[in-house]
Amino acid sequence: MSPQFKHILVIVIVLLSGLSGFIFSYYNHSGSSQLQSENATQLIETYHYPAIFVQQLKGDAHAGQKIFKEFCASCHAAEPLIDINAPHIGDKQAWKGFRSLGMDAMLTITINGAGAMPARGGCFECSDEQLRETINYILDLSR
Ligand code: HEC
Numbered sequence: 001m002s003p004q005f006k007h008i009l010v011i012v013i014v015l016l017s018g019l020s021g022f023i024f025s026y027y028n029h030s031g032s033s034q035l036q037s038e039n040a041t042q043l044i045e046t047y048h049y050p051a052i053f054v055q056q057l058k059g060d061a062h063a064g065q066k067i068f069k070e071f072c073a074s075c076h077a078a079e080p081l082i083d084i085n086a087p088h089i090g091d092k093q094a095w096k097g098f099r100s101l102g103m104d105a106m107l108t109i110t111i112n113g114a115g116a117m118p119a120r121g122g123c124f125e126c127s128d129e130q131l132r133e134t135i136n137y138i139l140d141l142s143r
Pocket of ligand 1: 067068071072073074075076084085086087098101105106107109110114115116117118120121122123131134135
């Protein structure tokens with residue numbers, strides 16, 4: 001192998017590694033900008049990144065419903081995945097008692113957890129305000 005050829009070979013290898021790095025970062029980048037697209041909430045729900053999911057719900061009029069579906073429905077749905085006697089959504093009788101405690105008390109109990117319910121209903125990334133919206137969603141469908 002002549003010295004000139006070696007020289008050219010080294011240059012070609014360096015260029016190729018740079019190109020592959022560029023292609024790799026390009027595809028990575030287009031993947032992350034997809035997360036900011038209109039279908040983002042759907043994607044996030046599918047892959048379940050709670051912190052990003054919750055952040056994206058800021059200002060969403062249906063935040064309560066979406067948080068409920070993602071974090072609370074396993075116990076509070078009308079037909080829950082795990083039936084551990086959580087008050088079910090739509091059960092007017094069950095929610096009448098809780099409703100009479102008032103929102104502040106219900107929110108405090110949800111934040112601290114109660115019985116089998118984990119703290120913040122399992123949504124550790126939810127703000128207090130988002131938990132309040134979620135409780136309001138439950139109450140609206142349970143009157
Ligand atoms: C692992 C099951 C589970 C999950 C998940 C869960 N809960 Fe609960 N929740 C319960 C149970 C059980 C109770 C009844 C607690 C008790 O009083 O013993 C309850 C009670 C409540 C109450 C009534 C509290 C009171 O005494 O005033 C509210 C409000 C509530 N949950 C909201 C939520 C919200 C909002 C979420 C989702 C962010 C959630 N829960 C997620 C199991 C769950």
